[in-house]
Amino acid sequence: MPNAEIIAIGSELLTPFRSDTNSLWLTGELNALGITVRQKSIVGDDEQCLEESLRDALKRSPIIISTGGLGPTEDDITRKVFARVLKRPLVLHHDILDRIRHLFESRGMKMSSNNERQALIPRDAEPMTNHHGTAPGILIHEGDCLIAMLPGPPREMKPMFTSYVRPVLEPLAGNLRMRTRMLRVSGMGESQVDSLISPIYMRYNNPVTTILFNNTEVELHFTASAPTEGEAEKLLDEVCFKVEEALGENIFSHRGETLEEIIGLRLTVKGYTIATAESCTGGLIAKRLTDVPGSSKYFLEGVVAYSNEAKTRLLDVPEALIAEHGAVSPEVAEAMAVGIKERSGATFGVSVTGIAGPDGGTEEKPVGLVYVGLASDFHVKHRKFILPGDRERIRFLTSQAALDLVRRNYLL
Amino acid sequence: MPNAEIIAIGSELLTPFRSDTNSLWLTGELNALGITVRQKSIVGDDEQCLEESLRDALKRSPIIISTGGLGPTEDDITRKVFARVLKRPLVLHHDILDRIRHLFESRGMKMSSNNERQALIPRDAEPMTNHHGTAPGILIHEGDCLIAMLPGPPREMKPMFTSYVRPVLEPLAGNLRMRTRMLRVSGMGESQVDSLISPIYMRYNNPVTTILFNNTEVELHFTASAPTEGEAEKLLDEVCFKVEEALGENIFSHRGETLEEIIGLRLTVKGYTIATAESCTGGLIAKRLTDVPGSSKYFLEGVVAYSNEAKTRLLDVPEALIAEHGAVSPEVAEAMAVGIKERSGATFGVSVTGIAGPDGGTEEKPVGLVYVGLASDFHVKHRKFILPGDRERIRFLTSQAALDLVRRNYLL
Numbered sequence: 097m098p099n100a101e102i103i104a105i106g107s108e109l110l111t112p113f114r115s116d117t118n119s120l121w122l123t124g125e126l127n128a129l130g131i132t133v134r135q136k137s138i139v140g141d142d143e144q145c146l147e148e149s150l151r152d153a154l155k156r157s158p159i160i161i162s163t164g165g166l167g168p169t170e171d172d173i174t175r176k177v178f179a180r181v182l183k184r185p186l187v188l189h190h191d192i193l194d195r196i197r198h199l200f201e202s203r204g205m206k207m208s209s210n211n212e213r214q215a216l217i218p219r220d221a222e223p224m225t226n227h228h229g230t231a232p233g234i235l236i237h238e239g240d241c242l243i244a245m246l247p248g249p250p251r252e253m254k255p256m257f258t259s260y261v262r263p264v265l266e267p268l269a270g271n272l273r274m275r276t277r278m279l280r281v282s283g284m285g286e287s288q289v290d291s292l293i294s295p296i297y298m299r300y301n302n303p304v305t306t307i308l309f310n311n312t313e314v315e316l317h318f319t320a321s322a323p324t325e326g327e328a329e330k331l332l333d334e335v336c337f338k339v340e341e342a343l344g345e346n347i348f349s350h351r352g353e354t355l356e357e358i359i360g361l362r363l364t365v366k367g368y369t370i371a372t373a374e375s376c377t378g379g380l381i382a383k384r385l386t387d388v389p390g391s392s393k394y395f396l397e398g399v400v401a402y403s404n405e406a407k408t409r410l411l412d413v414p415e416a417l418i419a420e421h422g423a424v425s426p427e428v429a430e431a432m433a434v435g436i437k438e439r440s441g442a443t444f445g446v447s448v449t450g451i452a453g454p455d456g457g458t459e460e461k462p463v464g465l466v467y468v469g470l471a472s473d474f475h476v477k478h479r480k481f482i483l484p485g486d487r488e489r490i491r492f493l494t495s496q497a498a499l500d501l502v503r504r505n506y507l508l
Numbered sequence: 509m510p511n512a513e514i515i516a517i518g519s520e521l522l523t524p525f526r527s528d529t530n531s532l533w534l535t536g537e538l539n540a541l542g543i544t545v546r547q548k549s550i551v552g553d554d555e556q557c558l559e560e561s562l563r564d565a566l567k568r569s570p571i572i573i574s575t576g577g578l579g580p581t582e583d584d585i586t587r588k589v590f591a592r593v594l595k596r597p598l599v600l601h602h603d604i605l606d607r608i609r610h611l612f613e614s615r616g617m618k619m620s621s622n623n624e625r626q627a628l629i630p631r632d633a634e635p636m637t638n639h640h641g642t643a644p645g646i647l648i649h650e651g652d653c654l655i656a657m658l659p660g661p662p663r664e665m666k667p668m669f670t671s672y673v674r675p676v677l678e679p680l681a682g683n684l685r686m687r688t689r690m691l692r693v694s695g696m697g698e699s700q701v702d703s704l705i706s707p708i709y710m711r712y713n714n715p716v717t718t719i720l721f722n723n724t725e726v727e728l729h730f731t732a733s734a735p736t737e738g739e740a741e742k743l744l745d746e747v748c749f750k751v752e753e754a755l756g757e758n759i760f761s762h763r764g765e766t767l768e769e770i771i772g773l774r775l776t777v778k779g780y781t782i783a784t785a786e787s788c789t790g791g792l793i794a795k796r797l798t799d800v801p802g803s804s805k806y807f808l809e810g811v812v813a814y815s816n817e818a819k820t821r822l823l824d825v826p827e828a829l830i831a832e833h834g835a836v837s838p839e840v841a842e843a844m845a846v847g848i849k850e851r852s853g854a855t856f857g858v859s860v861t862g863i864a865g866p867d868g869g870t871e872e873k874p875v876g877l878v879y880v881g882l883a884s885d886f887h888v889k890h891r892k893f894i895l896p897g898d899r900e901r902i903r904f905l906t907s908q909a910a911l912d913l914v915r916r917n918y919l920l
Contacts, residue, residue, distance in 0.1 A: 378798025386790025
């Protein structure tokens with residue numbers, strides 16, 4: 097099985113603030129072709145360091161993929177250094193220059209002379225068109241070695257890899273094909289999941305099972321290798337079927353979809369609509385639901401009502417109810433859900449009220465206390481949560497709890 | 509200034525699921541001592557790869573820090589490979605073995621014979637006690653080079669670095685201290701920023717300037733070194749003052765704050781309040797504003813109104829106006845901003861209406877067309893944008909444009 101090596105370029109990747117994440121996606125793509133990643137190197141915008149890394153990589157790896165350093169500024173050194181190490185002078189490509197100039201003009205801007213650099217391509221190299229930015233990528237066959245220089249921004253890097261690099265790698269790949277599958281689990285902890293499914297996955301060396309806990313949910317990753325993709329899929333089917341049986345409706349996603357995507361699919365299939373009334377999540381639930389393309393078909397409207405007055409004016413929550421139970425209470429959560437359902441005419445109203453912190457907690461109602469409400473024409477209910485973490489985590493976990501309540505009640 | 513190099517060891521770091529994050533923390537610690545990180549390498553549990561990486565690192569870096577590969581299993585190869593490359597045979601330390609055995613016994617477990625390996629230390633090396641696990645770390649002075657092998661789990665690695673490695677590095681670090689600063693810029697592209705400020709920063713080797721474009725805004729990172737932190741700050745002041753002069757109000761953040769944090773600070777200072785009316789951003793603007801702790805003081809309420817009917821019912825946008833101009837129009841954006849301002853009683857109403865895609869675009873009104881509206885008691889205005897990218901990017905850029913419109917008009 098051939099090896100690849102990834103070089104991530106950029107001084108920001110050697111600071112405490114930024115890490116290379118492109119290589120995770122690239123590794124997934126390479127693995128799918130049966131190519132393993134042998135090593136990753138991360139270097140700054142430093143010509144000598146990059147030169148050494150490239151020379152070392154050329155000695156050991158038949159596939160070298162770099163990301164970053166193709167921008168228009170002085171410290172974007174990838175083109176220059178690769179050209180020097182590979183002894184291929186840079187040549188100005190007028191068609192690329194025209195493309196970049198045109199790109200600027202179409203946005204009503206003037207191309208800066210800096211950008212001319214991006215039209216320089218090493219001799220006998222193949223430029224890769226960037227459909228999402230100015231920097232073209234560069235593909236070079238150097239003896240038996242394939243070198244691909246990709247831009248750093250993921251939205252430029254990913255489509256360029258898919259369009260240009262993958263087709264060239266496919267014939268280089270070995271006889272084994274790898275397939276992966278991800279199941280996502282809500283409402284259970286990592287060790288609870290593991291104790292249920294380890295008797296299953298421990299019996300298999302292939303697929304390999306990895307359990308990851310990403311702060312808000314448990315992800316199960318399965319990777320199978322076989323001579324054909326079909327055979328690898330069959331290996332996945334066998335283990336996943338048993339795991340799905342063990343975890344039941346706690347699995348909300350069978351192909352890696354997000355919770356909001358799953359809810360969108362199920363709402364669409366059933367012809368249902370939804371509306372949101374949020375306090376402590378401040379629009380996050382509406383935002384997540386509308387992240388999904390086509391969500392205007394089932395998402396009717398959302399209200400963010402922080403103050404008591406707004407809860408009454410926008411959601412018809414009776415003033416007396418708030419006075420009696422407090423804004424963070426099961427009664428108000430249910431009234432908010434009913435209010436948004438009635439006003440919007442949606443099939444469901446979902447609501448949250450809680451204390452995300454860092455301030456506002458009391459002994460009786462601590463930071464992390466959250467009530468989620470759900471109303472349809474036939475039922476009204478709520479659930480109480482005491483959620484851990486900082487403001488950001490509490491808000492995300494609250495949105496997850498609200499969406500999962502909808503899923504488990506009406507969308508299984 | 510001395511350079512360090514970090515080698516992260518572990519096959520899980522070469523999968524699509526896990527990346528090395530230890531090095532971010534280590535980099536922060538090293539930078540605080542005036543030590544820069546020159547390169548990071550990530551290798552699997554593969555003896556040959558690790559051996560090559562270590563040999564390369566020894567050639568170029570006086571400080572080498574490895575993480576991982578010190579566990580008790582076959583594929584924990586760090587001790588073995590470092591001992592071989594440095595030509596120092598492994599010696600069994602009986603005191604360490606006793607400590608590990610005792611650790612197991614104190615948990616009521618029997619030490620597996622695998623764990624004996626963890627008591628093997630290269631000759632003339634200094635073991636570092638692990639107070640949070642079984643694997644001791646190893647510290648080696650090899651000529652002028654300092655080599656520290658740390659365990660992979662962060663809760664074992666961090667205290668070991670602090671107790672054993674930092675005290676050894678302090679005298680090596682020399683007399684320099686490093687300070688960093690970040691400025692964030694809105695409303696300008698990377699190359700436009702660079703052409704304005706490169707005549708400034710090119711004149712300075714210290715601080716070092718890095719320009720980052722993170723999809724939606726330009727970040728300027730400055731790193732200065734000087735004998736004292738105060739002097740480093742002065743160097744930063746000098747360059748940043750000139751850069752701030754050149755970029756003016758396009759700089760929205762001088763200490764790394766987010767746009768929503770800056771708006772929160774300014775609204776608080778001025779005693780203003782804000783409310784949002786969103787169509788295509790679906791709650792993202794409200795979500796971002798309420799990401800900030802304490803936002804309930806100035807964020808009054810938000811409405812997500814996708815349908816025309818909801819725009820009329822929730823925001824008093826006249827039906828006739830929508831019929832005449834369409835929902836995505838300057839007139840409707842302004843009417844939405846006025847509507848939410850009037851209904852909420854906030855100082856400002858900010859609104860967006862646009863087409864985030866992937867569907868819904870026409871030749872006349874393409875995907876990416878967005879109008880942002882802003883209303884106060886004294887002015888109503890709008891701005892038109894044609895934004896690039898996919899749904900997620902268009903939505904984020906729209907939220908950024910809306911927040912920036914507020915900032916530039918009322919909060920400078």
